[in-house]
Amino acid sequence: MSEALRPKVEFLTHQAVEQIIDEAFELLEKIGLFVENEEALQLLEEAGQRIDRRHGRVFISRELVEKCLRLCPSEIKLYDLDGHREYLVGRDEIHFDPGSAAIKILDSETLREREAKTSDLVALYKLVETLENIDFQSTALVSADVSREIADIYRLYLGLLISRKPFVTGIFRVESLRPMLDLLVAVRGDEESLTEKPLAIFDACPSPPLKWSRLTAQSLIDCSRLGVPSELIPMGLTGATSPVTLAGTLVQQMAESFGGMVICQLARPGAPVIFGCSPASFDMRKGTTPMGAVETMMIDCACAQIAKFLNLPTHAYMGLSDSKLVDGQSGIETAMGATLAALAGINMISGPGMLDFESTQSLEKLVVDNDLCGLALRLVRGIALREKPLALHLFEQVGPDFNFLVLPHTRKWYRQEHYFSSVLDRDVYDTWLALGAPDIFGRAKKEVQRRLSLYERPELGRNKAGELRKIIENYARACGVESLPELPEI
Amino acid sequence: MANEKNILQSLNRAIVEGRPEEAPRLAEEALAAGNQPLEIIEKACVPAIEEVGRLWEAGDYFLPELIAGAEAMKSAMNVLQQALKSSGQSLKSCGRVVIGTVEGDIHDIGKNLVASMLRASGFEVIDLGADVKAEKFVETAAREKADIIAMSALLTTTMLNQKKVIALLQEKGLRENFKIMVGGAPVTEKFAREIGADGYGQSAVQAVAVARSLLAGGGGGR
Numbered sequence: 001m002s003e004a005l006r007p008k009v010e011f012l013t014h015q016a017v018e019q020i021i022d023e024a025f026e027l028l029e030k031i032g033l034f035v036e037n038e039e040a041l042q043l044l045e046e047a048g049q050r051i052d053r054r055h056g057r058v059f060i061s062r063e064l065v066e067k068c069l070r071l072c073p074s075e076i077k078l079y080d081l082d083g084h085r086e087y088l089v090g091r092d093e094i095h096f097d098p099g100s101a102a103i104k105i106l107d108s109e110t111l112r113e114r115e116a117k118t119s120d121l122v123a124l125y126k127l128v129e130t131l132e133n134i135d136f137q138s139t140a141l142v143s144a145d146v147s148r149e150i151a152d153i154y155r156l157y158l159g160l161l162i163s164r165k166p167f168v169t170g171i172f173r174v175e176s177l178r179p180m181l182d183l184l185v186a187v188r189g190d191e192e193s194l195t196e197k198p199l200a201i202f203d204a205c206p207s208p209p210l211k212w213s214r215l216t217a218q219s220l221i222d223c224s225r226l227g228v229p230s231e232l233i234p235m236g237l238t239g240a241t242s243p244v245t246l247a248g249t250l251v252q253q254m255a256e257s258f259g260g261m262v263i264c265q266l267a268r269p270g271a272p273v274i275f276g277c278s279p280a281s282f283d284m285r286k287g288t289t290p291m292g293a294v295e296t297m298m299i300d301c302a303c304a305q306i307a308k309f310l311n312l313p314t315h316a317y318m319g320l321s322d323s324k325l326v327d328g329q330s331g332i333e334t335a336m337g338a339t340l341a342a343l344a345g346i347n348m349i350s351g352p353g354m355l356d357f358e359s360t361q362s363l364e365k366l367v368v369d370n371d372l373c374g375l376a377l378r379l380v381r382g383i384a385l386r387e388k389p390l391a392l393h394l395f396e397q398v399g400p401d402f403n404f405l406v407l408p409h410t411r412k413w414y415r416q417e418h419y420f421s422s423v424l425d426r427d428v429y430d431t432w433l434a435l436g437a438p439d440i441f442g443r444a445k446k447e448v449q450r451r452l453s454l455y456e457r458p459e460l461g462r463n464k465a466g467e468l469r470k471i472i473e474n475y476a477r478a479c480g481v482e483s484l485p486e487l488p489e490i
Numbered sequence: 491m492a493n494e495k496n497i498l499q500s501l502n503r504a505i506v507e508g509r510p511e512e513a514p515r516l517a518e519e520a521l522a523a524g525n526q527p528l529e530i531i532e533k534a535c536v537p538a539i540e541e542v543g544r545l546w547e548a549g550d551y552f553l554p555e556l557i558a559g560a561e562a563m564k565s566a567m568n569v570l571q572q573a574l575k576s577s578g579q580s581l582k583s584c585g586r587v588v589i590g591t592v593e594g595d596i597h598d599i600g601k602n603l604v605a606s607m608l609r610a611s612g613f614e615v616i617d618l619g620a621d622v623k624a625e626k627f628v629e630t631a632a633r634e635k636a637d638i639i640a641m642s643a644l645l646t647t648t649m650l651n652q653k654k655v656i657a658l659l660q661e662k663g664l665r666e667n668f669k670i671m672v673g674g675a676p677v678t679e680k681f682a683r684e685i686g687a688d689g690y691g692q693s694a695v696q697a698v699a700v701a702r703s704l705l706a707g708g709g710g711g712r
């Protein structure tokens with residue numbers, strides 16, 4: 001059978017793509033990249049780049065960027081906790097993961113944002129394990145009952161105890177990087193096994209415009225050396241930290257990503273990098289950073305288009321909302337984002353569960369978004385030509401009553417051809433009334449409980465618990481943190 | 491007479507309409523026409539920046555207009571303050587604020603907005619930028635005899651550095667010399683209380699109200 005046409009969306013002409021890339025090269029050559037990290041500066045100096053030491057500014061040649069681009073793998077593979085299941089990050093494969101590092105959670109009862117507790121994070125991890133359209137976990141929530149010094153690493157520690165899916169994570173302070181990598185090495189057994197089968201991706205955001213900070217540059221270097229993939233996530237805010245035009249922001253963001261990519265490749269040729277994107281169409285009226293704005297999504301898709309042109313794995317922050325509730329707005333923005341991202345063929349799509357400009361996670365929204373991601377995944381599978389002929393033979397089989405329900409063909413294909421949601425309402429009116437006339441939030445709330453009861457803890461997480469505990473305790477002590485919160489029942 | 495009024499009016503419009511390249515020239519013309527600096531400030535500049543604030547709150551002005559208005563105000567005030575100084579007079583500002591994003595944190599957009607709004611509302615603002623060490627906050631505030639220290643933090647891990655500044659002030663016996671206000675996305679009123687800050691604001695507009703209330707002797711934050 002011939003393959004289904006994959007529906008696609010593109011925002012840039014071929015000529016526009018090349019113009020943006022060219023201008024990004026020029027930006028790095030003429031204005032340069034600000035690098036606040038000594039080790040990164042040294043790597044760049046050794047590679048023969050001109051450096052203005054006083055301002056920490058490096059002028060990177062087009063030649064070096066092009067050379068490094070050729071070293072980047074076009075595909076990356078991630079593996080689950082057991083190292084069995086393989087996920088391809090590249091081509092037009094798409095994977096969703098929850099929006100990361102929320103500082104609050106939407107309380108299911110009061111419908112108000114509040115600080116998260118460790119038990120909330122445990123519930124979130126367990127829930128995501130059960131969401132079939134969300135392939136990866138992310139360290140999605142920061143719990144406030146943990147000492148703030150170890151907030152970033154604690155999320156990963158807890159996650160590795162609970163989940164089987166690979167992780168998208170990142171650091172808040174330089175000191176955390178080594179122990180976080182240690183946690184991952186502990187799970188795999190040794191460094192070589194982690195290099196061979198990456199379990200986590202580290203997000204690193206350049207500081208717009210055109211800067212890689214001490215923190216994020218270190219993350220790039222250390223992860224690259226270990227073969228841990230880095231996700232480069234430029235976040236221009238149009239008109240605030242990048243040019244106000246969408247194309248102008250694209251130029252800046254490409255230059256920032258090129259700069260980060262060069263640091264990775266100098267640290268270790270062939271280092272896995274993902275070209276990510278998390279801009280916002282900065283709201284000039286409210287002074288906020290809307291992730292659900294249509295222009296934000298246009299920049300995201302265009303960024304991915306350019307990265308694909310260069311044959312690189314892609315990422316974007318899409319499928320999230322600025323609403324404060326799981327309501328109409330959150331549905332609109334999330335569905336639009338998830339759909340566009342899927343149509344753009346973006347490999348890693350971070351966003352589900354997130355509300356309020358990347359501030360707040362919601363369990364109910366995760367469940368709703370799981371369906372929205374399911375719809376998007378279905379959409380890009382396109383219209384398959386399953387059998388030949390397509391229909392003619394059926395009319396010969398079907399009886400005089402033309403009842404397709406009885407055909408084996410129907411049973412054979414209906415689950416593959418059609419997506420079945422878990423919380424979108426498809427009941428008849430009276431059934432819906434009898435259920436108490438629930439809205440989507442009400443249905444999602446129930447579904448969260450049902451799914452949590454399905455969760456099963458992976459054996460490996462249980463076996464490694466002691467070893468992981470030692471790493472986090474040692475690190476906590478080094479930070480002057482004496483006690484860790486009691487672990488809730490997993 | 492009519493002409494003199496026109497000049498004040500033009501200066502007023504230059505600020506309201508955000509034309510920082512014109513405002514200083516108009517301020518100089520107003521002086522040349524024989525107006526006292528204080529009079530120019532009171533009759534042209536202050537009403538102008540108040541109108542900018544009103545237009546912003548009404549949703550008619552967006553950030554670029556607000557910032558342009560604040561910039562025009564600043565450039566006019568440079569000229570007028572110079573004139574005040576040479577005539578031996580001085581201007582009483584709403585208060586002097588030392589502001590910055592705390593150490594380890596480079597998020598500065600919110601902080602910049604707060605600084606602009608404070609400036610536009612008549613405060614003198616000394617902006618230390620981002621990733622500012624505790625010592626720098628304390629030294630600058632002491633040297634500049636600031637009324638308020640304002641700190642922004644956007645990361646869970648760097649919020650603690652707001653506390654560090656307060657601890658350092660206490661250690662140096664300087665805590666009572668300044669009012670302290672804090673903000674940034676993860677910061678809450680509860681956290682502000684816990685670390686012993688005097689005020690907390692959720693937005694740049696609130697920051698101004700909090701700053702005013704702190705200097706009027708009231709508590710800050712909601």
Ligand code: B12
Pocket residue numbers: 100101102103142170171172203204205206207208213215216234235237241287288289356357358359594595596597598599600601603604640641642643644645646647671672673674675676690691692693694695696697700
């Ligand atoms: C833009 C942004 C960035 C930009 C910052 C650019 C810049 N020049 O500022 C860049 C890309 C550099 C960045 C980097 C990182 N970021 Co960031 N970033 C954001 C984002 C999307 C928006 C922040 C913003 O500017 N908002 C708009 C302004 C106007 O709002 P605001 O800052 O809150 O300020 C308002 C109020 O809070 C208040 N206010 C602010 N300060 C003050 C002070 C006083 C005294 C008062 C009264 C009021 C007040 O008034 C302001 C105006 O109304 C937030 C998400 C979010 N929801 O906040 C994440 C966020 C803060 N970042 C986050 C992270 C993790 C990072 C990184 C560590 C990522 C990485 N691993 O690379 C790095 C940190 C680097 C570092 N060491 O600081 C997390 C924090 C998670 C946590 N729990 O700590 C967030 C929440 C996003 C997320 N969910 O992952 N980031």
